[in-house]
Amino acid sequence: MNLIDGYIELNTELQNAVSKDQAWHYRIVPKFNSGDNITLFTDEELNGEAEELEAIFGKKVDFEIIDSVILQKTLSVYYRKNDRNGGEVKVYNKKADNFLDELIEEARSMGSSDIHVEVYEERCRVRIRIDGKLVERYVLDKEQYPSFINKIKIKANLDIAEKRLPQDGRIFFKAGKDKFDIRVSALPTLHGEKMVMRLLGSDAGNIDINKLGFTNEELENYLEGVKKPHGIVLISGPTGSGKTTTLYATLKVLNQTDTNIVTVEDPIEYTLEGINQVQLKESIGLTFASTLRSFLRQDPDIIMLGEIRDGETAEMAVRAALTGHLVLSTIHTNSAWGTISRLVDMGVPPFLIASTLNTSVAQRLVRLLCTHCKKEEDFTTKMFPRNFKPVREIKKHFVAVGCEHCYYTGYKGRKALYEVIPMDYELGEMIKNGNFGVQNELRARGIKSLAENAFDLLDQGKTSINEVYPMLLNDM
Numbered sequence: 517m518n519l520i521d522g523y524i525e526l527n528t529e530l531q532n533a534v535s536k537d538q539a540w541h542y543r544i545v546p547k548f549n550s551g552d553n554i555t556l557f558t559d560e561e562l563n564g565e566a567e568e569l570e571a572i573f574g575k576k577v578d579f580e581i582i583d584s585v586i587l588q589k590t591l592s593v594y595y596r597k598n599d600r601n602g603g604e605v606k607v608y609n610k611k612a613d614n615f616l617d618e619l620i621e622e623a624r625s626m627g628s629s630d631i632h633v634e635v636y637e638e639r640c641r642v643r644i645r646i647d648g649k650l651v652e653r654y655v656l657d658k659e660q661y662p663s664f665i666n667k668i669k670i671k672a673n674l675d676i677a678e679k680r681l682p683q684d685g686r687i688f689f690k691a692g693k694d695k696f697d698i699r700v701s702a703l704p705t706l707h708g709e710k711m712v713m714r715l716l717g718s719d720a721g722n723i724d725i726n727k728l729g730f731t732n733e734e735l736e737n738y739l740e741g742v743k744k745p746h747g748i749v750l751i752s753g754p755t756g757s758g759k760t761t762t763l764y765a766t767l768k769v770l771n772q773t774d775t776n777i778v779t780v781e782d783p784i785e786y787t788l789e790g791i792n793q794v795q796l797k798e799s800i801g802l803t804f805a806s807t808l809r810s811f812l813r814q815d816p817d818i819i820m821l822g823e824i825r826d827g828e829t830a831e832m833a834v835r836a837a838l839t840g841h842l843v844l845s846t847i848h849t850n851s852a853w854g855t856i857s858r859l860v861d862m863g864v865p866p867f868l869i870a871s872t873l874n875t876s877v878a879q880r881l882v883r884l885l886c887t888h889c890k891k892e893e894d895f896t897t898k899m900f901p902r903n904f905k906p907v908r909e910i911k912k913h914f915v916a917v918g919c920e921h922c923y924y925t926g927y928k929g930r931k932a933l934y935e936v937i938p939m940d941y942e943l944g945e946m947i948k949n950g951n952f953g954v955q956n957e958l959r960a961r962g963i964k965s966l967a968e969n970a971f972d973l974l975d976q977g978k979t980s981i982n983e984v985y986p987m988l989l990n991d992m
Contacts, residue, residue: 519586522585522586522589522924523586523589523590523592523593523924524545524547524557524582524586524590525655526545526546526590526594526655527655527657528654528655528656528657528660529549529657530546530547530548530549531546531594531654531655533546533549533554534546534556534595536595538572539591539594539595540591540595542556542558542562542565542569543558543559543560543587543591544556544557544558544562544569545557545558545587545590545591545594547580551575552575552576553575553576553577553578554573554575554576554577554578555577555578555579555580556569556577556578556579556580557579557580557581557582557587557590558579558580558581558582558587559581559582559583559584559587559588560581561579561581562579566579588920589920589924591920592920592923592924593652593923593924615664616664616667616668616671617689617691619631619642619654620689620691620698620713620715621691622644622653623644623715624691624694624696624715626644626646627646627647628644628645628646628715629645629648629714629715629756630644630645630712630713630714630715631643631644631645631711631712631713631715632644632645632650632710632711632712633656633664633665633668633710633711633712633713634705634710635658635661635705635707635708635709635710636707637706637707638658639655639656639658640655640656640657640658640660640661641654641655641656642654642655642656646923646925647883647925647927647928647929647930648756648881648883648930649883649925649927651923651925661708662708665702665708665709665711668687668700668702668711668713669683669685669700669702671687671700672685672686672687672698672700673685673686674700674702679704679708679709680704681704682701682702682703682704683701683702684699684700684701684702685699685700685702686698686699686700687700687713696715696716696717697716697783697784698713698714698715698716699713699714699716699783700712700713700714701713701714714783716783716784716785716786717785717786723761723764723765723768723786724765724768725739725762725765725766725768725769728758728761728762728765728932729931729932729933729934730932730934730936731934731964731969733962734934734936734964737875737936737938738875738877738934738936738938739769740875740938741874741875741938741939742766742769742770742842742844742874742875743770744842744874745840745842746837746838746839746840746841746842747837747842747843747872747873747874748833748834748837748843748844748845748872748873748874749766749842749843749844749845749874749875749877750824750845750846750847750855750873750875750876750877751763751844751845751846751847751877751878751879752846752847752848752849752850752851752852752854752855752858752876752877752878752879753846753848753878753879753880754848754880755848756881757879757880757881757932758879758881758930758932759846759879760781760785760786760822760846761932762877762879762932763820763844763846764785764786764788766844767779767788767791767818767820767844768788770818770842771788771790771791773790775817775818776792776814776815776816776817776818777790777791777792777816777817777818777819777820778791778792778793778794778811778814778816778818778819778820779791779792779793779794779819779820779821779822780793780794780795780796780804780807780808780811780820780821780822781793781794781795781796781820781822782795782796782804782822782823783795783796792814794807796822803829804821804822804823804824804825804829804832805826805828805829805832808821808829808832808833808836809832811836812836812839812841816841817841817842818841818842818843818844819833819836819841819842819843819844820843820844820845821833821843821844821845821846822845822846823845823846823847823848824845824846824847824862826862827862827863827864830859830862830863830864831862831863831864833845834864834868834869834872837872838868838871838872847859849878850878850990851878851935851965851966851990852876852877852878852935852936852937853876853937853952853954853955853958854878855876855878856869856873856876856947856952857952859873866947866948866950867947867948869947870939870943870944870945870947870948871944873939873947874938874939875936875937875938875939876936876937876939877934877935877936877937878934878935878966879932879933879934879935880932880933880966880970880987881930881931881932881933882930882931882932882933882970882973882979882983882984882987883927883929883930883979883983884927884928884929884930884931884978884979885914885916885926885927885928885977885978885979885980886916886917886918886919886921886922886925886926886927886928887928888919888921888922889916889917889918889919889921889922889926890914890915890916890917890926890977891914891915891917892912892913892914892977893912893913893914893915894911894912895910895911895912895913895981899913899981900981900988901985901988901989904967904988904989906971907968907971908975910974910975912977913974913977913980913981914977914980915980916980916982926980927983931973931978931979933966933969933970933973933987934966934969935963935964935965935966935969936963937958937963942957943957966987966990967984967987967988967990970984970987970988971984971988
């Protein structure tokens with residue numbers, strides 16, 4: 517018995533020897549399967565069911581008793597129930613031609629953002645990103661791996677003969693009424709090609725700005741900035757922090773019949789009725805800067821740029837704001853005020869930043885502890901970063917444990933944390949004078965930092981110290 521993180525490792529062939537329904541009904545996991553015999557792990561005597569199982573499998577059945585915790589975790593890992601929408605997860609059959617479709621449907625139903633298909637010297641695996649973290653879902657046969665990769669390539673219109681260079685493609689997936697795009701990336705590695713499939717949203721109709729995570733005051737400050745007729749609103753944060761979702765929720769608020777909204781994105785993650793969306797394609801010269809230049813000839817009221825990556829794009833965005841347009845975009849910085857320094861580094865003069873920037877926002881996604889299994893423990897100040905100064909004392913906190921409800925990650929769901937700085941005359945004068953040390957000024961105005969919001973979430977027992985630790989470091 518080979519244990520990994522408290523559960524039994526099953527190869528694909530063994531996993532497929534027992535269906536999901538059989539595994540959960542009889543509480544069994546296959547150990548050994550040959551032509552005439554099958555050995556099953558269980559946590560209780562199944563003498564009464566032995567004859568029934570022999571009829572089901574058509575072979576002699578033997579049992580091996582194991583610990584209930586190990587069995588439960590193995591069942592949850594390999595025969596996972598989908599409690600998010602009540603649907604059932606289908607078990608991989610290596611002989612089935614539709615495994616790829618089933619894998620995509622499963623990932624979609626679980627709320628996953630990415631599917632990773634990876635090959636190593638001894639094994640191949642499929643991992644699914646849930647709530648920002650990767651969870652191993654399948655172990656594939658090494659012999660089956662090349663054909664599975666080729667199936668992905670064919671669907672994504674990639675060259676199956678090219679295995680030495682990275683490739684990018686796209687799959688339009690349709691399952692019943694659900695339609696969405698999948699961005700595919702192929703990367704040559706030491707033992708073969710790794711594939712990553714990014715599941716993109718189809719419709720932004722269910723995104724509500726009131727449910728993203730803003731406090732009432734933060735939302736009021738943010739909406740005040742985006743409802744101005746011109747200027748720039750910037751949202752900063754690392755990849756995967758929910759910036760694009762916030763932008764789409766904003767566009768929903770601003771989308772009116774008397775307003776012309778144009779966007780350029782890489783990729784287009786959601787579609788919105790009434791908004792003109794352009795897909796970036798740098799290989800033919802369709803960059804953020806060149807598209808923005810064209811936008812200004814399209815009589816826009818609002819322009820959304822997927823990301824400000826360089827000085828040319830930043831300059832064009834400022835120019836658009838100066839000529840009476842509202843510009844929404846994202847940028848990679850550690851804090852809302854750090855956005856100012858980043859724009860200066862890109863070559864934007866401070867006086868132009870001061871006159872065009874409406875609102876600067878920093879955003880992070882924090883995983884929430886699973887309410888079914890989180891465990892309360894004593895808290896000591898040594899758990900904080902060394903120089904972090906908490907606003908109040910914490911004596912107890914909760915830690916992640918893991919159960920079948922959260923796929924044994926200890927977390928279920930995520931919450932966005934924001935830092936919103938509305939710009940005004942005084943802050944504009946500080947920017948013009950090159951005074952970027954404004955922490956005390958912001959605190960005096962009651963503007964909470966990401967670290968302060970993260971600390972509040974920790975104090976409320978909704979997340980763990982491990983989740984908020986990086987944000988507490990940035991506040992020192």
